[in-house]
Amino acid sequence: MDPIAKSLKKRSLSAKIETRGRLLTQICTLLIVLLVLAIFGFIATKGVAVFIQDHGSLWDFFTKTTWSPDQTDLHQRPLIGALPMIVGSFAVTFLAVLLATPFALAAAIFMSEISPQRGNKILQPVIELLVGIPSVVYGFVGLAVIVPAVQKVAGGSGFGILAGTLVLFVMILPTITSMAVDALKAVPRHYREASLALGATRWQTIYKVVLRAAAPGLMTAIIFGMSRAFGEALAVQMVIGNAILMPSNLASPATTLTSVLTMNMGNTVMGTTANNALWTLALLLLLMSLIFNIVIKYLGKRSALR
Amino acid sequence: MAKRTTFTRVLDENKYEIALSTNNLRVNYGDYEALHGVSLQFERYKITALIGASGSGKSTYLRSLNRMNDTVGSAQVSGQIMYRNLDINSAQVDVYEVRRHIGMVFQRPNPFSKSIRENITFALQRRGLHDSKKLEQIVETTLKQASLWEQVKDDLNKSALALSGGQQQRLCIARALALEPDILLMDEPTSALDPISTANIEQAMQELKQHYTIIIVTHNMQQAARVSDYTAFFHQGKLIEYDQTRRIFTRPQVQLTEDYVSGHFG
Numbered sequence: 001m002d003p004i005a006k007s008l009k010k011r012s013l014s015a016k017i018e019t020r021g022r023l024l025t026q027i028c029t030l031l032i033v034l035l036v037l038a039i040f041g042f043i044a045t046k047g048v049a050v051f052i053q054d055h056g057s058l059w060d061f062f063t064k065t066t067w068s069p070d071q072t073d074l075h076q077r078p079l080i081g082a083l084p085m086i087v088g089s090f091a092v093t094f095l096a097v098l099l100a101t102p103f104a105l106a107a108a109i110f111m112s113e114i115s116p117q118r119g120n121k122i123l124q125p126v127i128e129l130l131v132g133i134p135s136v137v138y139g140f141v142g143l144a145v146i147v148p149a150v151q152k153v154a155g156g157s158g159f160g161i162l163a164g165t166l167v168l169f170v171m172i173l174p175t176i177t178s179m180a181v182d183a184l185k186a187v188p189r190h191y192r193e194a195s196l197a198l199g200a201t202r203w204q205t206i207y208k209v210v211l212r213a214a215a216p217g218l219m220t221a222i223i224f225g226m227s228r229a230f231g232e233a234l235a236v237q238m239v240i241g242n243a244i245l246m247p248s249n250l251a252s253p254a255t256t257l258t259s260v261l262t263m264n265m266g267n268t269v270m271g272t273t274a275n276n277a278l279w280t281l282a283l284l285l286l287l288m289s290l291i292f293n294i295v296i297k298y299l300g301k302r303s304a305l306r
Numbered sequence: 307m308a309k310r311t312t313f314t315r316v317l318d319e320n321k322y323e324i325a326l327s328t329n330n331l332r333v334n335y336g337d338y339e340a341l342h343g344v345s346l347q348f349e350r351y352k353i354t355a356l357i358g359a360s361g362s363g364k365s366t367y368l369r370s371l372n373r374m375n376d377t378v379g380s381a382q383v384s385g386q387i388m389y390r391n392l393d394i395n396s397a398q399v400d401v402y403e404v405r406r407h408i409g410m411v412f413q414r415p416n417p418f419s420k421s422i423r424e425n426i427t428f429a430l431q432r433r434g435l436h437d438s439k440k441l442e443q444i445v446e447t448t449l450k451q452a453s454l455w456e457q458v459k460d461d462l463n464k465s466a467l468a469l470s471g472g473q474q475q476r477l478c479i480a481r482a483l484a485l486e487p488d489i490l491l492m493d494e495p496t497s498a499l500d501p502i503s504t505a506n507i508e509q510a511m512q513e514l515k516q517h518y519t520i521i522i523v524t525h526n527m528q529q530a531a532r533v534s535d536y537t538a539f540f541h542q543g544k545l546i547e548y549d550q551t552r553r554i555f556t557r558p559q560v561q562l563t564e565d566y567v568s569g570h571f572g
Contacts, residue, residue, distance in 0.1 A: 117379075190416035194478070196377055198429035199406035199485060208432065213419060 040286070047283025050276040056080045061280065067244045067260070069277035078273045082257075082281065084246045089256040091161050091247065092236060093229040096168035100176055101222055107173075108180035113206050119181075130174035139238035142167035147239055154251035159241030162250040167235050172225040179224055183217025184210060216299045223299070227292035231285065233258035257281050325350040325519035326371065326408070326489055331385035331395075333366050333375060340366045343385065344545045346538055348489070353511060353520040355530035355551065358540035359571070364523050367540065368491050371521065372408040373401045389488075406433075409482035413494040415474035417466035417481070422449075422458055425466045425477055426484045433485075444484050452480035453510045472503025476510065483514075490514065492522040496529065508533050527567055531555050539563045 050056040050069070056078050064081025071079050107127075111119030146166050151158030187210050195205040211218070241253025242263055255263075261281050268275040326348045333341040341363040348354050356364040366375070373394070375381040387395040394404050406429075417425050426448055427441045435441065445462065449455040454476040458469070466477055475495060482490060492511075496504040511520060511533055524530050530537050530551065537554040539547045539562075547554065547563045558564045565571055 188416075190412060190414060191418060193374065193377070193412060194416045194418065194481075195428075197372065197374060197405055197410040197412070198432075198481065199402045199404075200429060200432050201402050204432045208428070209418060 043279065043283050043286055046276065046279035047286075048280075050078065050080060050273060050280050054078050054273045054276060056273075056277070056280075062086070065246050067277075069274040070272070078277065080277050080280070082284075084244050085255050085257045085260050085281070086284075088161065088164075088240065088247060088254040089230060089258070091254075092164040092168055092240070092256060093226055095161070095165040096172055096229045097176075097222060097226050099165065099169045100173045100225060104173055104176035104180055104221070104225070105218070107177045108184055109206060109211075111177075111181050112184035113202075113210065127174040127178050130170075131178065135171065135232060135235040136238075138167055138171050139235035142235060142239040150251055154249075156251045157241065157253060158251070159239060159253045160249075160251045161240065161247050161254050163239040163241075164236045164254075164256070165250075167239055168229045168232060171232060171235060172229050175228050176221045176225040179221035180214075180218055183214040183221055186217060187213045216302050220296050220299045223292055223295050227289055227296075230288055230292070231258065233262050237262055257285055261285075323350040324348065325389075326521075327388045328367075328371070329386035329388065331367065331370060331383065331387065333363070333370055334382045334384075335378075335380050340543055341370075342543045344540075346545060346548060348519055348521055349536065350519050351515055351517070352535040353515050353522060353533055354536040354538065355534035356521065356523045356538050356540060357525075357527060357530050357566070358546075359566070360525075361542070362540040363543040364538075364540040365493055368493055368521060368523050369410075370395075371489075371491055372405050372410055373399075374405075374410060376401055406485050407487050408489045408491060409485060409487035410491045411475070411478050411482055411493065411495045414498050415471055415478055417469070417474050417477050419465060419467050421463045422466050422469070422477060423462040425481050429481070429485050448480040448483040449477075451483055451510070451514060452476040453506060453513075454480060470503070472499050472506060475499060475503065475507060479507070479510065479514075483518075487518065489519045489521065492520065494523050494525060497525060504529070527555075527569075539566060541566070 051058055051061075055076065056069075057080075060077065061080050061082050063083055064079070065083050066079045066081045067084065068079040073079055107123065111123050142163060146163050147158040149158075150156075150160070150163050150166075154162065191209050191213055192205055195209045196202075200208070236256055237259040240255055240259060242255050242259055243253035244255050244260065245253065247254035261278055264274075265278055268278060324347045327346065329345050330343040331341060331345070332339060332343050344363075344367055356368060358364045366381075369375050370383045371387060373383075375383050383395060385395065386393045389404075389408070392399070418428060420428065423445055426445045427435075430441060430444065446455060446459075449458065454473060457473060458464070458477075466474060469477060475498075479490075479495075496507050499507070508529065511522075514520060522530075522534065534551045537549065537551040538545055539554065539558075539560075541562055547558060547560045549559070554563060555567055558567060
């Protein structure tokens, strides 16, 4: 038999290494998938226990305002009204994003369109630094600066939705900005050239062409900021007041899902209704971040199609 | 909208009129001089081809003519660009107005990810034209001028990105025509296209030159020979020779030009 033909029939060493490598990456991937599924399964089973074992009412969970899981109402159902913290979480999240988006967009436009050189030299490092600051530091600054300031302006204790919003605003500003910069930079240069060559001004080009083309990416940046704000625990907990009450105004003490979790998880015994109720909050947080992720994925897909 | 109503204009009247000229035009990128003082005159209603190897400065030169080099931070353009007895390379001139009169078509088709109609109306709307009847009229006229109307007239709302490469490039030409420029700059407009699309665009150019002065950069010497009336040969940032196209290709005066057009280098 021809020696070359013979060698072609035999599996070479590199082919074997190839197979082994592929197997290794597949196993690692599988491991990650299993891990995620396991976490999800664990939190889900724990999270529904309060409804199944302890006969809590899903309706009460989303609509009632009394949170006292170790006590029961007339129908022997635990008091698990989570509405105050759900409202608190959504309020600080949306207000922070509402506040941060215009600033972040302006900064991103400056960095990618108006003055990329100064943007890259000064703003980029500042933003990277801001992203890296631990949240406890933000909370501490909030406690020392923002809470007294709110107290002075709005009265009351200073703790509340407003203080939480302001702290989150500073925290998510760099996140949204840097992702918005990426989105703007991803707009092909030839879009800008096409617009300028047609006699459009720089602002018309930014507003009508660049921002439109980057819209899905900018939406992703905003939702990413939202997701970060929604999941932030420590910094918010330090300034929001931690009262499980429906917030009556922006300066009254309130709480968020994450704050209740961190405040109470050390004080309950595994398997009790009070502990199960906390797992339900964790499940809700997980589902929300899942929703945020799905929206981001969906937007990414849509922008890829364009 | 005068231009569209005067399609029967007699060309011979303005036969030797100069549409645009440059006087000692230089372009520097920092310390590096990419273009060493080019003086050229472009005759009205003619097609002038700029040929030369990569890096010869012909694209840099073209992009200076409508001040597109302003958008490149490090580029410095000195010298005169005379248009209607005005040096449009001076700082006092409104670049956005310059680009309205001197349109540009790029190497790669670059329509906006908007509908076909919006691609054409974009620049007009930015200039405050919102009369939908008029816009509709211009969409039709310009698409006809770019020989695209028959293929797209039923789906003007379709995304421009759904068109083929050649169709996209003709849309870009139509888009530039919507502003009724005097002069159309084309930067290797067919280099990303297949031969049939190229032929379509070349044919459209022949019709366009009745109403527009066209300056085209091309790598393709057959294309320069086919479509242009005049040819300018650039080499290493200098203008080497400029003449009627048929003389450049049959009896060039400079040895370098002859070497280039006969394919000995480049």
